[in-house]
Amino acid sequence: MMSNMGRPRTFDRDKAIENAMYLFWQYGYESTSLSQLKAGIGNGISAPSFYAAFGSKEALFRECVQRYLSTFGKVTAFLWDNSLPPREALEKTLRNSAQMQCEDGHPSGCMVGLGALSATSAEHAAAAEPLTRSRIRTREGIAATIQRAVDSGELGKEVDVMALSTSFSTFLFGLSIQARDGATTEELNAAVSQIMRLWDASKA
Known part of the structure; x- marks a missing residue:
């Protein structure tokens, strides 16, 4: 038995x-x-x-x-979809992230973005490492999307890829704080429309 x-x-x-x-x-x-x-x-x-x-x-x-990364975190997957025009890939990432972060049924904000504030001591640095890696990967995805636009002629050759990608990365991760503080999807989408003007101002 x-x-x-x-x-x-x-x-x-x-x-x-x-x-x-x-x-x-x-x-x-x-x-x-x-x-x-x-x-x-x-x-x-x-x-x-x-x-x-x-x-x-x-x-x-x-x-x-x-x-989280295999479910909710997939909102950034557009950054690696080279079948999409670069501008569309970035805008879809921002808008889908904004929508997800304000949805009912789960905590507001982004676990990856908020994670930068949730394990700050050296003692817990190892635990937070997967979130840190994810943020780095997202920054790299945004930079690659912008570089793809420069290479294709969609954006001007004089564009500072690092500065522009940092601006969009900072905006994306900042959505977490806004959503956690009660911002609506409509408010965040209006902000996305505003920051996309940075892209349009950099067109070739």
Whole structure:
């Protein structure tokens, strides 16, 4: 008989990752306590069961980041779609991000953008590293999109690609603070229209 295999988990691990992701997204890595995480999984989970399922808070956080990047974080995927004209790729990224960050059903803002503020101590730098990598990748995607526009002649050869990409990156990550402070999709979309004038002013 195989009666000594241990009790099966009494929670849905996939759903637990989702619930934990929302907690980290709302409160940040440092401010989300182990007690909050245990209480937010199923009808509650004991510390031994938590560590058996996830290993550690940091390991769970990394799983949650990957869940976020493979779902909500895909709003930036247009930056790597070379079938789109560069301007359209950037504008779609900004508008889809603005819409996602203001949607009901999950915390406002962007987990990646807000993550810059949620694990600031050296002690937690390793946990925040996947978010840092994601922000770097997004900056590189914006810069590559602008460079593609310069190379194709859509933007002038004299454009300072780094300065322009930094402007758009700063705007994109700043949407997180605006959304968290209650800005509406309409307000953020109006801001997107405004900043896209920077692109139009740089046309060849």
